[in-house]
Amino acid sequence: MPEQIVIVGAGQGGFQAAASLRQNDSNARITLIGEEPGLPYQRPPLSKSFMKDGDPARLLLRPKTFFEKNQINLVEKSRVSFIDRAIKEVETKSGLRFPYDHLILATGARNTKPPIRNVEAHGLHDLRTLADATAMRSAVGSARHAVVIGGGFIGLEFAAQARAAGIEVTVVEMAPRLMARVVSPGISHLFADMHLAMGTQLVFGQPAVEILSTNNGVASGVLLADGTELEGDMVLLASGVQPNTGLAAAAGLEIDNGIVVDHMLQTADPAIFALGDCAAFPEFCSGKRIRLESVQAATDQARAIARNLTGNPAAYDAIAWFWSDQADWKLQIAGLPKENGETHLIRRNHNTATALWFSDGILTCAETVNAAGEHMAARRLLASGLPVTRSDLEMHEYRLTDYLNSTLKAP
């Protein structure tokens, strides 16, 4: 009897798990269950290229024929509501049952609904799915002034697109700077300058307390804690996500800011794995339990689980990387800062910069702006496992490519 593998969640991580499992094992019976209609697609472009071209076909991870040819049983529009660990079976809301030998949870994350009054206002946008992005594109077409709550990747990627389309844009960020959770202050300030130069208004340090609405209940602006009213005929809520852990929690699996897994991405139940935005795993350098919202982490973890389930086990130890496209600027991040880290910012010119994170004098993370080569060099250096010291880099004017080339040439 071939092994039965069920994957819950048909986002990019769940899809990759199915594809890699099939690549490694021609016999397994693979079922991929997703809530949304249609074929699995990429989310990162929803706030980037899709806002421009609006072409959903470009987003598809594979055509329909791929699933047929590879015998991946794709179950659309189905939400798994229950895991029966005793008999190893999942059940969907509509009553479909799928037995499993191994179960992979790729349930992703959902958008946070912060404690803001009237957050259920009609016409308030948030971005998670293709349907959300399609609604936003259509709203941008007739909007004059967009108010964005949240100065993170998605809020800023959208703001840049909307501004380029000629719309007035105001971004409201509760923290004192942009992208405060993911980049160092120097990079935040560079991006703030770029958005201001585009004509976007930035409001810092003020939480939104209420979604204003018209008499018909349609979102029409945002009220800030200091009483400022910002009017906007399009309002986007982009204030982060939280992991979808309810299914795992109900099945008795441990949750700690995500579904807890070990370095093999396995839960305490050896039949169940978790990956991507919903999984809390031990980071291989520090051993600290972390959760990443990153398409790279989701796909690398999917490949690792596929290896583990097909007789080629190895611990998950990929270097994390992230990117964001805002206007014509590309932000790339390689590695992760540590708690005791300190940063060193190098500005090459008005739109090129690198911020390096050091802990105890050792490089742990590189944030680059319009410096793809430096980003790639950082990934290579961090993956090598060899410590890169601050003084090593200082001798090369903090140019990672130069330093890497010098070490490659060294005898």
Place this chain on the structure above:
Amino acid sequence: MMRAPYHPGNTDKSMPKITFIEQDGTQHEAVVSIGSTVMEGARDNDIAGILADCGGACACSTCHVYIDPAWVDRLPPKESMESDMLDFAFEPDPLRSRLTCQIRVTEALDGLVVFLPEQQI
């Protein structure tokens, strides 16, 4: 730049053919829509050696190929971002390496031959 409507799975005789050759010599012929990228063509034809982790944003280097020498000069030149990313792809070749997400398919690309690297990193 306006792009032609993009319909994967639609194949007609006017669509360019691109050949992907694996390390062991196995050839895959892919019929690719005009207006898509070579990476999208590979993905839609299930060419296993093209990972395209970032989905075509020029943010990774996992859609790297070596262009057949006869075709190198017939492709639009690399922009600096692509060159930078390629420097640290797996065993890049200064002349022949390209990121397939940065090559837009036109009629002129009919018959293009590309070679897949041993791995994508």
